[in-house]
Amino acid sequence: MKQIFVVAILLSFIVCVLGDCYLQHPPGSNDRNDEQNTNRDNGNHLFDSQNNAKGGYCRGPMLKYYAGSNLYVTWTNQHGCGGNPNVWCNVILQYICGIGSPNDLTTYIRDGSVTDTIPNNIGAASVTDPNGEPTYALHETFDYYTKCSQRQRNMGLFIADREAQGGLTPGSRDARFTRQQNNADQHGYECQEEREYYPYWAPSPWKDIAIFTQDTKFCNFYKTHSENVQGRGQCADTNADGQTGNSQSSCTSGGDTWSSTSSHGIPAPACLTLPENTDNHLGNNVMGVFNNFFWKLPDSESCLSDPNGCHCVLRIRYNISTGDVGPNGNNPDSGFIDWTSNANNSPVKNDEIALQDGLGHQLAMDTTQFGRTFQDRSHVFNLVKRPASLTGKVWNLNVRGKRGNIVEAYPATEYQFAPMELTVLVNDHIHFQWTGCDKNPAGNAGEGTDQTDRSNFVQLPCMSCNIPVDDNWIKNHANQVLFPDPNVRKRMAYLDQEKSGQCLTYDQLNAKNNNNQNAVETDVQNCMKMNQADSYFDGGAVLMTNPNTYHYMSSRNNNFSNRSHKGIINVSTALPTWGIVLVVVGSAIMVMAGAVGAMTWYARSHPHSSVASWVNRM
Helix, strand or coil: CHHHHHHHCCCCCCCCCCCCEEEEECCECCCCCCCCCCCCCCCCCCCCCCCCCCCCCCCCCCCEEECCCEEEEEEEECEEECCCCCCEEEEEEEEEEEECCCCCCCCCCECCCCCCCCCCCCCHHHCECCCCCECCCECCCHHHHHHHHHEECCCCCCCCCCCCCCCCCCCCCECCCCCCCCCCCCCCCCCHHHHHCCCCCCCCCCEEEEEEECCHHHHHHHHHHCCCCCCEEEEECCCCCCCECCCHHHHHHCCCEEEEECCCCCCCCEEECCCCEEECCCCCCCCCCCEEEEEECCCCCHHHHCCCCEEEEEEEEEEEECCCCCCCCCCHHHCCCCHHHCHHHCCCCCCCEEEECCEEEECCCCCCCCCEEEEEEECCEEEECCCCCCCCCEEEEEEECCCCCHHHHCCCCCCEEECCEEEEECCCEEEEEEECCCCCCCCCCCCCCCCCCCCCCEEECCCCCCCCCCHHHHHHCHHHCCCCCHHHHHHHHHCCHHHHCCCCCHHHHHHHCCCCHHHHHHCCCCHHHCCCCCCEEEEEEEECCCCEEEEEECCCCCECCCECCEEEEEEECCCCHHHHHHHHHHHHHHHHHHHHHHHHHHHHHCCCCHHHHHHHCC
């Protein structure tokens, strides 16, 4: 077990302060599906988030991304990270992908049609609803969960004083029981032990994208032990007693079979320092923006050969700790705290009474939670092959946020473009695409038909402006127009609504609704409010040809006094203008210098020539 202990302790110093972590883009589910309640229906739906039940985004139609394109990932975490001295932290980004066709429902990654937790039996994944769609959501498989439930929990982990209080006694529990989650509640087919520790020592379907750490001296460890590059071992229940060891020795001694699995065969994850975040704040970091990362989407997944591409999910885990238990706990030289600090050796005790100057202070410590991992996952998105026509880089431009004012939407956000400012090069493509939900809580603030999310794209003459450019501006500023093709402009601004044949003029809407302006604005035939648009819009990948800075907004959602739904696109050449000038001037000087040098050499070798006479006069 010793080798298992060494790997197991990596995140075991994660110590709890109440906190939350939410994916803001792509939209994190926080265990939601498409329910319209303010709070999610089921916190055990797919995974254990430990987040506030109000968080998460209602599911809209599936987004489609091109393999190898660049996706802007943003999130908020409540209790600090980066250089914040109050906590230690790790943030881990991972993904999982599977074939995009439902050829095998036992492995088909999907959101499902209900919010119920998938039953713990082998046939549950194959259950379908009356429409023939899979009933239950699925990320991890039943086989994965079964192996977790048979695997002995890792005895090398720090579990504080839980052993001394009769919990988690040696040999009595499997990998579903941890210090943080010691009742083995089922959350989809997630394995609790894998959820709370990184890198995990048994095979996991999750592939690493990036690790943000407080202390980059651990980066080499993270990269070396990532399953991206290092295989794992696992024990098969050969004797069918429902129990397996978690090391080769414990496996074979129990009459079972140990085997090794290969790595995921992809590069090691990026390892970075996260900018400092204020604690007790779900918003911008000290740099003035949300935590963010540009993820180059995978382009070598085997499922890309499927006609429907891949179904994928993005996962974020946020681990926070304090200096009470590590990395400067009872074993400061190790850098981590482990099983040697359990029971009476634990540096923290449940509801501990601390003494100072002879006076007692009873602390609010729950050692099942004083060490905590938070999590969020995206809804399923579609990853497809990139067409050969898309040369250069492809950048995704989407919309994040949900219907509602700042209070109603929190801890999600109001509408914003993602990213709000995007810088690309000439000949890059931008893939314009967004999705929305039609089951937001009734009555939440917003424009257009109640409960619906809709967004569009119209160019502005300046960032502080709130009235879009008109036909005269477009005529007089042809070199400043983002979409020279009027058909593209119309699609982005009007979302193909005219194809429905249901759009009414303003006068017709007034007549229909007896001049009731609220009814006019929410009428489904009011195309000026995007009410006839589908909840999903794909504007396609548009080639950027003209270097400039462009400003834009959503005419439906932008409201100067309440919320700003605007963005900036910077299209530049490979070098800025001053750089191009410098290169041109430098090249000219080099040519002139070369010419002078050649003439000087010729003059010296031909002293009586006219060239020599000219050089001598210089």
